[in-house]
Every structure is written in C-alpha cells, then in structure tokens.
Amino acid sequence: MMDPELAELAAAPPPGAAGGPVPWEDPGLLRLRGFWRTLRLLVVSPGDFFQSLARNGSPRLAEPFAFGLICGTAGFLASIFWYILLWAALNRVAAAVAGMPQIFSAAAGVALALIALSPVLVVINLLSGALCLWGGVAMVGGEAGFRPAWRVFGYAQGGLLLGLIPFLGAPAAGIYVLFLLYLGVQGLLATPSFLKPLAALVIFFFLECLLWMVLTGSLMALLSLLGLLLFLGGS
Numbered sequence: 001m002m003d004p005e006l007a008e009l010a011a012a013p014p015p016g017a018a019g020g021p022v023p024w025e026d027p028g029l030l031r032l033r034g035f036w037r038t039l040r041l042l043v044v045s046p047g048d049f050f051q052s053l054a055r056n057g058s059p060r061l062a063e064p065f066a067f068g069l070i071c072g073t074a075g076f077l078a079s080i081f082w083y084i085l086l087w088a089a090l091n092r093v094a095a096a097v098a099g100m101p102q103i104f105s106a107a108a109g110v111a112l113a114l115i116a117l118s119p120v121l122v123v124i125n126l127l128s129g130a131l132c133l134w135g136g137v138a139m140v141g142g143e144a145g146f147r148p149a150w151r152v153f154g155y156a157q158g159g160l161l162l163g164l165i166p167f168l169g170a171p172a173a174g175i176y177v178l179f180l181l182y183l184g185v186q187g188l189l190a191t192p193s194f195l196k197p198l199a200a201l202v203i204f205f206f207l208e209c210l211l212w213m214v215l216t217g218s219l220m221a222l223l224s225l226l227g228l229l230l231f232l233g234g235s
Contacts, residue, residue, distance in 0.1 A: 022034075022041070022063075024063055024067050025058065038067065038158065039161070042155065042159065046179070046180055050152060050155075050184045050187040051187045053152065053155065053187060054148060054152075054184075055187075060151070064150060064151045064153075064154025067157070067158065068122075068153070068154035068155070068156075068158075069126065071157045071158045071159075071160050071161050072122035072125065072126065072157045073118055073119055073122050074164070075157075075161050075162065075164065075173055076114075076121070076122060077115060077118055078169065079163040079170040079173070080111050080114055080115055082163075082167050082169065083111075083167075083170070084111050086167060124215070126153065126157070128208060128215075131146075131207075132203075132207035132208040133149045133152065133153050133185070133204050135203065136185075136199075136201065136202075136203035136204035136207060137185055137188050139203050140189070140196045140197075140199045140200045142188050142190070142200070143190065148188055152187070152188060156177055156180035156181050156184055159180050160173045160177060161173070178201070181201060181204075185197040185201065
C-alpha cells in the first residue's frame with residue numbers, strides 16, 4: 001500500500017499550482033511540519049519521491065535552495081563539531097602518552113574559520129553542485145534542463161543531516177547523498193537505466209572537482225596578489 005505522504009506527492013497539482021510537489025513547498029503546512037514530512041519521504045521512499053519530483057516538474061527554485069541550505073549547514077556544522085571533539089581527544093592522548101606537543105589550537109582555528117564560512121561554503125556547493133549535475137545529466141542524453149537538476153540537488157542535501165550522528169555520521173551522509181543523487185538522476189532521465197545515472201554521477205564528480213580546483217586556484221592567486229601588493233606597499 002502506498003505511503004500516505006507519497007499518495008499526496010503523486011496527486012500533487014500541476015506545475016505552478018499552489019502546494020507544489022513536496023510537503024516543504026506546501027503553503028498549507030507549517031514550515032517545520034513540511035520540513036519533517038519531506039525528510040521522512042527522503043528516508044522512507046526516496047525513489048518514489050524523486051520520480052514524483054521529476055514528473056511534477058514544479059518551476060520553484062527558492063524552496064529547494066532553502067531546504068538544501070538548512071540541511072547542508074546543519075550537517076556541515078555537526079560534522080565539524082564531532083571531529084573537533086575527536087581531534088581534541090586524540091591530541092590529548094598523544095600529548096600524554098608520547099609527549100607530543102599539542103597542536104589543537106591551530107586545528108581549532110581552522111575549524112572556527114570553517115564554522116564562520118559554513119553558510120557561504122554550502123551556498124557555493126549548492127550552486128556548483130546543481131550546475132555540474134545538470135552538465136552530467138545533459139552529457140548522458142538527459143533533456144531535463146537546469147531547474148529539475150537544481151531541485152534534485154537541493155532536496156538530496158537532506159541526507160547531510162546524517163552528519164548529526166557522532167563521528168560516523170559524516171561518511172554516512174556522503175554515501176546517502178550520493179544514493180539520493182543517483183535516484184534523482186534516474187528520475188531526470190527519460191528512459192529508466194542503471195548505467196546512465198552512474199555515468200552522469202561520474203561526469204558530475206569530474207566537473208565539480210574541476211570547478212573547485214578553478215575556484216581554489218583563483219582564490220590562491222588573489223591572496224598571493226594581495227600579499228604582493230601589501231609587501232610592495234610596505235617597502
């Protein structure tokens with residue numbers, strides 16, 4: 001028997017109608033209730049969720065962005081918190097047993113910087129990830145367009161909330177997000193396939209790594225230029 005939430009999802013109004021294809025987009029629900037109902041669908045029946053998402057084809061872009069931003073930021077911050085605790089414990093044990101100097105303060109500084117930048121990093125990840133997913137799907141013959149890829153990538157970030165689980169949550173979140181993206185790509189492709197979604201994800205990884213390398217290289221070049229200008233100005 002179909003899950004009641006999925007029955008509502010399957011019976012969603014056409015694109016542009018009120019309510020949208022997912023509970024998070026339903027104006028008749030409280031935000032918190034819509035959020036938890038959407039998370040439940042991603043856990044209970046993710047395949048049906050993404051198939052329905054592709055069929056309804058809502059033009060909305062803000063809602064999946066907000067959903068991905070909330071889940072991505074919460075999961076990212078939780079993962080950093082647990083790994084700070086783990087690093088502090090290991091650093092203290094190493095200092096006590098082997099007499100190694102404690103370097104926790106430096107790691108804590110890096111962690112604090114990541115915490116401060118977490119919303120910015122999550123936004124960059126959403127933008128670059130959706131763009132690369134769209135490119136991967138297009139290169140294997142998909143014709144869904146950017147909006148569906150954006151929505152799939154945004155809602156797939158719900159898997160990042162597994163980062164709330166201590167220590168093992170971060171790798172589990174990464175694996176589950178990949179699984180959700182695979183199901184989402186299946187929904188975006190016109191014909192069901194096993195290999196095409198895998199090929200699209202491989203291309204997605206390649207494009208995203210390339211894009212992050214360009215962004216990182218550009219940032220390093222900018223910082224180097226600023227350092228050179230400061231040095232020349234000081235001299």
